[in-house]
Amino acid sequence: MNSDIQTIFDLSVTGRTGYSLPACDVPETALEELIPSQYLRTEAAKLPELSEIDVVRHFTGLSKKNHGVDGGFYPLGSCTMKYNPKINEDTASLAGFTNVHPLQPEQTVQGCLEILFSMDQMLAEITGMDGMTFQPAAGAHGELTGLMILKAYHESRGDIKRKKILVPDSAHGTNPASAMAAGFDVVEIRSDARGNIELADLKSHVGEDTAGLMLTNPNTLGLFDDHILDIAEVVHQAGGLLYYDGANANAIVGVCRPGDMGFDIIHLNLHKTFSTPHGGGGPGAGPVGVKKALVPFLPGPTVVCEDGSYRFAESVSNSIGRVKSFYGNFNVIVKAYTYLCSIGVEGIKDVAQVSVLNANYLRVKLQDYFKVAYDRTCMHEVVLSATPQKTANGVSANDIAKRLIDFGFHPPTVYFPLIVHEAMMVEPTETESKETLDQFISAMIQIAHEAQDNPDLVKGAPHTTVFSHFDETQAARFPVLIWKSDENK
Amino acid sequence: MAGYIPNTKEQQQEMLSAVGMSCFAELFADIPESVRLKRQLNLPSAMSEAEVMGHLRKLAAKNANTEDYTCFLGAGAYDHYIPSVIRHLISRQEFATAYTPYQPEISQGTLQAIFEYQTLICELTGMDVANASMYDGASALAEAAGIACGVKKRNKILMPQSINPMSREIVSTYARFKGNEVVNFGYANGQADLDELERLITEEAAAVLIESPNFFGSIEDIAKAAQIAHAKGALLIVSCDPISLALLKSPGELGADIAVGEGQSLGNPLNFGGPYLGFFAVKEPFMRKMPGRIVGKTLDKNGKTGFVLTLQAREQHIRREKATSNICSNEALNALAATIYLSLLGKQGLREVALQCTRKAHYAYDLLTQSGVFEPAFSAPFFQEFTVHYKGDLAKLNTAFLEDKIIGGLDAGSLDPAFKGHWIVAVTEKRKRSEIEHFVQKAVSISE
Numbered sequence: 044m045n046s047d048i049q050t051i052f053d054l055s056v057t058g059r060t061g062y063s064l065p066a067c068d069v070p071e072t073a074l075e076e077l078i079p080s081q082y083l084r085t086e087a088a089k090l091p092e093l094s095e096i097d098v099v100r101h102f103t104g105l106s107k108k109n110h111g112v113d114g115g116f117y118p119l120g121s122c123t124m125k126y127n128p129k130i131n132e133d134t135a136s137l138a139g140f141t142n143v144h145p146l147q148p149e150q151t152v153q154g155c156l157e158i159l160f161s162m163d164q165m166l167a168e169i170t171g172m173d174g175m176t177f178q179p180a181a182g183a184h185g186e187l188t189g190l191m192i193l194k195a196y197h198e199s200r201g202d203i204k205r206k207k208i209l210v211p212d213s214a215h216g217t218n219p220a221s222a223m224a225a226g227f228d229v230v231e232i233r234s235d236a237r238g239n240i241e242l243a244d245l246k247s248h249v250g251e252d253t254a255g256l257m258l259t260n261p262n263t264l265g266l267f268d269d270h271i272l273d274i275a276e277v278v279h280q281a282g283g284l285l286y287y288d289g290a291n292a293n294a295i296v297g298v299c300r301p302g303d304m305g306f307d308i309i310h311l312n313l314h315k316t317f318s319t320p321h322g323g324g325g326p327g328a329g330p331v332g333v334k335k336a337l338v339p340f341l342p343g344p345t346v347v348c349e350d351g352s353y354r355f356a357e358s359v360s361n362s363i364g365r366v367k368s369f370y371g372n373f374n375v376i377v378k379a380y381t382y383l384c385s386i387g388v389e390g391i392k393d394v395a396q397v398s399v400l401n402a403n404y405l406r407v408k409l410q411d412y413f414k415v416a417y418d419r420t421c422m423h424e425v426v427l428s429a430t431p432q433k434t435a436n437g438v439s440a441n442d443i444a445k446r447l448i449d450f451g452f453h454p455p456t457v458y459f460p461l462i463v464h465e466a467m468m469v470e471p472t473e474t475e476s477k478e479t480l481d482q483f484i485s486a487m488i489q490i491a492h493e494a495q496d497n498p499d500l501v502k503g504a505p506h507t508t509v510f511s512h513f514d515e516t517q518a519a520r521f522p523v524l525i526w527k528s529d530e531n532k
Numbered sequence: 533m534a535g536y537i538p539n540t541k542e543q544q545q546e547m548l549s550a551v552g553m554s555c556f557a558e559l560f561a562d563i564p565e566s567v568r569l570k571r572q573l574n575l576p577s578a579m580s581e582a583e584v585m586g587h588l589r590k591l592a593a594k595n596a597n598t599e600d601y602t603c604f605l606g607a608g609a610y611d612h613y614i615p616s617v618i619r620h621l622i623s624r625q626e627f628a629t630a631y632t633p634y635q636p637e638i639s640q641g642t643l644q645a646i647f648e649y650q651t652l653i654c655e656l657t658g659m660d661v662a663n664a665s666m667y668d669g670a671s672a673l674a675e676a677a678g679i680a681c682g683v684k685k686r687n688k689i690l691m692p693q694s695i696n697p698m699s700r701e702i703v704s705t706y707a708r709f710k711g712n713e714v715v716n717f718g719y720a721n722g723q724a725d726l727d728e729l730e731r732l733i734t735e736e737a738a739a740v741l742i743e744s745p746n747f748f749g750s751i752e753d754i755a756k757a758a759q760i761a762h763a764k765g766a767l768l769i770v771s772c773d774p775i776s777l778a779l780l781k782s783p784g785e786l787g788a789d790i791a792v793g794e795g796q797s798l799g800n801p802l803n804f805g806g807p808y809l810g811f812f813a814v815k816e817p818f819m820r821k822m823p824g825r826i827v828g829k830t831l832d833k834n835g836k837t838g839f840v841l842t843l844q845a846r847e848q849h850i851r852r853e854k855a856t857s858n859i860c861s862n863e864a865l866n867a868l869a870a871t872i873y874l875s876l877l878g879k880q881g882l883r884e885v886a887l888q889c890t891r892k893a894h895y896a897y898d899l900l901t902q903s904g905v906f907e908p909a910f911s912a913p914f915f916q917e918f919t920v921h922y923k924g925d926l927a928k929l930n931t932a933f934l935e936d937k938i939i940g941g942l943d944a945g946s947l948d949p950a951f952k953g954h955w956i957v958a959v960t961e962k963r964k965r966s967e968i969e970h971f972v973q974k975a976v977s978i979s980e
Contacts, residue, residue: 048837051648051875062615062881067888068965069895074779074887077894078913082751084781088655090879095617098875102621102645102868109641111629122631126536130581132623138599139592145609145805147596147939148930154594155804168574180667180806181861183848191709220848220858224678226709229853267562298560303567314861318536322865323642324632324664324825326807342705364705368608368670368698368794369805381588387578390535396556397537400544403551403559420559445637454635459849476538477547508637510832518830518842522819524661525651 051101052526055091061098089528108509109323110453116479120424120456120468121215121263123293123315125398128385131318131378140377145369149354156353158380159370160346162330165383169391170289170309171302172332176341177371182290184366185310185329186221186257191363192308192333192340193255193284194225199340199361202282205254209283211240213264213460218257218288227254234462238264238417240274249281259288260304261295261422263460265402265468275305284308292316293472294399294423297392307334316394317379328375342366397473398423401480405469408484412491416463424470426463427455433465438494438501440465445512446493446504450486598802600937602967604896606917606958607747607942608669608696609805610797612775612885613962618799618872622865632825632861636840642864643839646827649871656777656874657791658784659813664825665867666859669794670699672810673741673771674706675823675857676790680739680767682856683821687712688736690766692724694746697948699771703741712738722750722910722919730760737766739790744783745773747944748956749893749917750910751780758787774798774811774870776915778886790814799873800866809866820846823857888961889916892968896959899972905979909954917958919944924979926955932978938971 074083093101110117117124135141143152163175179185190208197205208222211232219229230248235241240258256278261267268274278285287301287309293316295301301309313319314327321327333341342365343358358364386394399422406415406425414428432438444454444467456468471480493501505511539547553559560568579587603611622628626641633639633646646664653662666672677689689707691700691714700716707714715737717728724742733740740761744752754770761768769790770783775797783791796808814822820843828842848855877885893916900906906920922929926943933940941958944951959968 048644050644050651051871052651055878060878060880061876062878062884064613064881064884064888064961065964067891069891069968072891072894074890077890078751078779078915082780082913084777084779087879087883088778088782090652090655090874090877090882092878092880093875095615095876098872099617099621101875102872103624105641105644106621106624106626107641108639108644109626109630109633110635110638111626113625113629117631119631119634124629124631127629128536130584132628134585134588134592136619137589137592138597139589139595141801141803142597142599142611143595143804144598144603144605144611144802144939146605146607146942148934151596151601151934151939152804154591157591157594165575180671180863181859183858183860184667184671187858191705194709216848216850216852216855217858217860219853220851220855223853223855224706224710224858226711267560269562269564272564272567295563297569297573299563299567299569303569320628320865321631321861322863323627323630323639323645323868324864325861326863326866327861363709365698365701366671366705367702367806368668368696368808372806373804374801374807377588381584384576384579384584384587385581386535388572388575389578390537391573391575393535393537396559397539397544399559400547400551400556401539404547407551420562444635448635448637453638456634474536474538477543505637510637510640510836510838512833513636513838513840514830514832515840515842518828518840519845522661522826522842523829524647524819524826524842525654526647 050526051091051093054093054097054101057092059092059094061093061095115451116475116483117453118455118469118471119453120470121290123470123472125318125472126474127318127320128382131381134381135374135377140374153353155373156346158377160348160353162376162380166311166330167332169296170332171300172309173335174338174341175330175332177330177376178342178365178367179310179329179331180367180372181325181327182310182312182329183217183221185331186217186288187224188366189286189308189310189331190221190225192337193286195340195363196337197254204252207252208254209248209256212462213262214257214259215263215288215290237419238266239268239270242270242273245274245277249277249283251282253281253283255284255286257286257288259291261291264417264426265421265424266417266419267422271304290315291423294395296395298395307337313375313379318382319375319378326372326375328372394473401471401473401475404480405471405484409487412488424468427467427469428463429465429467432494436494436498438498440467442501442504443467443490446490446501447486448505449507452483452486601939602937603939604941604957604959604971605939607956608794609802610958610960611802611962612797612960614799614801615876617876618869621872622869627868628865633841636838640838643827645868645871647829647839649867650827652871652874653811653813656774657813658782659791660816661819661822662811662813663822664827665862665864666810666812666824667863668808668810669771669792670702672792672812673699674703676769676792677703677739677741678706678710678712679821679856680769681712683818684738686736686738688738689714690717690729690733690737690740692717692719694719694724694748695741695743696747722748722912723752726753726756726760733760733764735764737764739767739769741769743771745776745915745917748910748919749914750912751915754783754786754788775882775886778882789818795870798870800869807863807866809863809870821856822846824859824862885961892963893918893959896957896968903972903976905976916960917956919954919956921953922955929978933974936974938974
């Protein structure tokens, strides 16, 4: 390993320790008398040997190399990087939630069950669904679970020819990947000139082999598909079901509900819309909601309330079966529950309204400097395109993204959706102030000017970071995925 | 009430004017009139911060927690000691409030921590490559089985009854929808019945699954299972307990092709079942079939060593329906906790934890089986968890324990009726000799 990077393995000093364990107070029988030696290691695992302060300094040092929401604006489109309230962390850290075993007797976990029961009711109300499962650990896990439910529903009716899931070309990559994992074939549907699903293309693809359509609405272009009722009718008339990818639910909470638009199955990302932190890539939570006819297919167990006490109801025979151990990412659910208690019915519609306002403010202020991919009112995010910069001066979306880092901003999502060239997907969220948005706008305008006047400045960015322009091709061609000691290199 | 919205009403109005609108309704003009909500949602009213805290404290107080209760329950989630350092470090906002490290220039902290995590998991499991984490141990096992079917272009998965029933259900759910078939086989003396496996396995088998220590706590004969699987060209997938690997031979050394497992015990709280983390590691030939994020080392344009997400041509955001898995978000912060845990405990500490678990579990086992009330269920070797047979009502026994603030073992019949009368007891390094002795005395006195 080069000397410029120190891993925990480089820091290791033989014989150093950083733990505090009680002395063993039971007879110290030789290990070989307890477990036959054929099962035992002959050589200890080569774990590092560090003191407590070594570990604290090392990981504190690593943390300083990260950009988080608390550190600055993070307009990563489709990820809803809103502020993560601190009280959520405090409530979720109570010993009565963290130190509870999932298989304890029901009478000892009434508080946990009450939260699951209340969240079921609240999220069903917010989305217009009739029942929820909290097992899915993330959005993609929710998609997989929802599609299993969809498939089990068709199969229960003997309708086994429905093998195809329709997915718009603007969809998240997880949509087609989840459809394959649930054993479907994927059919891609074109988007029209306004960024909606092209109705004619949809109509030409639905039929008796259609299992369902997966749709994000507002979609990944940040646009509300205003043909949603027609779409729902076309799919339902063909005998298919509608799946709602809740990645963009932040735009509509309290304003409208997927259940009223014709969706049969939904998932929500509690780590997006409901303010729980992303943790550098998880844990999330992707609860799934369904309409009444699909409730029997939910994975079990679900929580029921009888005479003021809560218990698990085992799943019925139609259930798809468990998709995760226990009851999902419970501690994440506690944070989302805390958030709902904090904002309440009074605050939920503001989330959608202000997130949509903030995105449109960016759209209007930046439309003279970048191409707006679809020239219409956007929802919670706006998709810009750097094609003018790319064509005129060879400055790409990625260059602009990297240049934004020099201004202290996390870049937007780039090169997605795939149907927009040089895409930059900007999602400000409702928790950013006008002042922050204005700073971001002036940085973007400055970069637009730089792209014209000094394109190499933009192409060489970032300039202010310790690292710049990693060789990703080399990383993939000759993968080095674990640390090796000098003698083992 | 907290809206977490900084813009004042005046600023909002000013911004509406800037976009050429007079009211919020205009922003939502694309939503068909008939589906716009014309009522307030039926949700509770907002509370102040103090009220929220009070409300959640009350709910938390309705649960028995393992600070107040002595826990002998395991079955996939274990009450190990968690060093204070972990909570402090993973609470740092730079780790907690960041997203997936898509921009390596400003994500080196997360990326390097994942690289270190991958190395630690490979060292413990004896494998060549690990990913950045899966949802939990059981879903990692289910994904591994699916990937084996893809690699082998075969569709049968052989799974013993000695695997945790919840994990078996998850494997079966995943397999059923993907069009793969699970062939179940039994157990003998608390271990997978490898004679039955040998009779059942054919060249249609993509994978044999083994959990070790298994649901009953028994250590499995992984080497023999590997021989049987490989003889028919199938992969061996082993689900293992990472702490046990401080003492036990690694699945890699014993012939496993894929090693997965539940990483909760590495510094993650019980959390009523989640979030936990699944670890996932393979031998090199399967590197490009792995699900999920993988971090690799590389150089930047100035020749500085750093880390990036790599081998992304497997993943859903690049490959869409051709991806090896649909996984996107994983359990990064839990994997960070595991990395810090293993760094603190280190070479000596993890062995000490594992040794104490083994000795304390065997001490409890000896006292229980010598009491005359509990019969040994099996004679297979075990690590920190074991199964005894009880003639009485296990649900009643466990309820009676609560009076003494003890959380008893698992009534295995509650998860699978085939296991009626089996009581599965876990004893971690946290248990004191006095607690173990009190637990046994209480068990005996309840039964009298």
